[in-house]
Amino acid sequence: MLIHNNPLFSIYFGNADDNISSDQYLGYPKKVQLLSIEPYKRLQKLMHLEDLFFLNQIHSAKGVIVSEKAQFEPFSVQGDYLITDQKHIGIGIMTGDCLPIIFYDNLHNVAAIVHAGWRGSVEHVAVKALAHMQAQFGTKIEHIRIFFGPSAKSCCYQVGQEFEKHLEHFSFADQILYKEERGIMFDLPLCNKLQLEHVGVAKEAFRLQYNSCTICDPRYCSYRREGANGSRQMTVVVIR
Ligand SMILES: [Zn+2]
DSSP states (O other): OEEEEOSSEEEEEOOGGGOEEHHHHTSOOTTOOGGGSTTHHHHHHHHTOSEEEOOBOOSOSOEEEEOSTTOSOTTOSBOSEEEEOOBTEEEEEEESSSEEEEEEETTTTEEEEEEEOHHHHHTTHHHHHHHHHHHHHOOOGGGEEEEEOSBOOTTTOEEOGGGGGGGTTOTTHHHHEEEETTEEEEOHHHHHHHHHHHTTOOGGGEEOTTOOBTTTOTTSOOHHHHOTTSEEEEEEEEEO
16 A cells, blocks of 8 residues: 655555455445445544545546535445545546546645546546536646556557547547557556547656556556455545
8 A cells, every 4th residue: 555645645555465355345234334444444543534535437427526524325326436526525536457546636636546447448438527627616726736547557458450440539649559479458547548648748747656557566456456346456546
């Protein structure tokens, strides 16, 4: 587990120690108090959380703004990004190999977290989350910092020949697929980074040091390595 600490916000980058399966978190009873059970209880202490929100992730490009405590039941609302300007309210995602993206607007003190697998990335989920922040909070691109969490990377993320068609609408498609002897490799983080750069985000806004490869680094849960029944890691951001 790694924590990025800043006086204004902190980000928890979990790993295989979170050890939580989708059956588990999609099966919680109604009215569950997440912060009273593990592994969230541990997070509550680490990050001084007063509430914690996760969505029922569906690889879409839709998301929700969290504006108050207990706004909805954990994992009950479908979507793939969360945005909040509320202090001490954590917003999180669960991932196997998908890319966690965190936005922080240091002028308005607003944070967002995005679940970007290939499907969401093809649907521009990160750009849509950023546009939602801009519309709701007046966020300006020059005040944004962007963190990438652990995900499948181009060293290991092999795709089939037919995958290319999903990327046809990107002007930079040839930069995010690498044709090698062993097969075709997809660069999920770069796919998201280039989309954000294309809407004006500066290269200097990106913090990529937490973007380890979940497939070849055994410290992380990986959908590709462990299959659909494998466990997931959390990424959570909170402003204070
Ligand atoms: Zn790798």
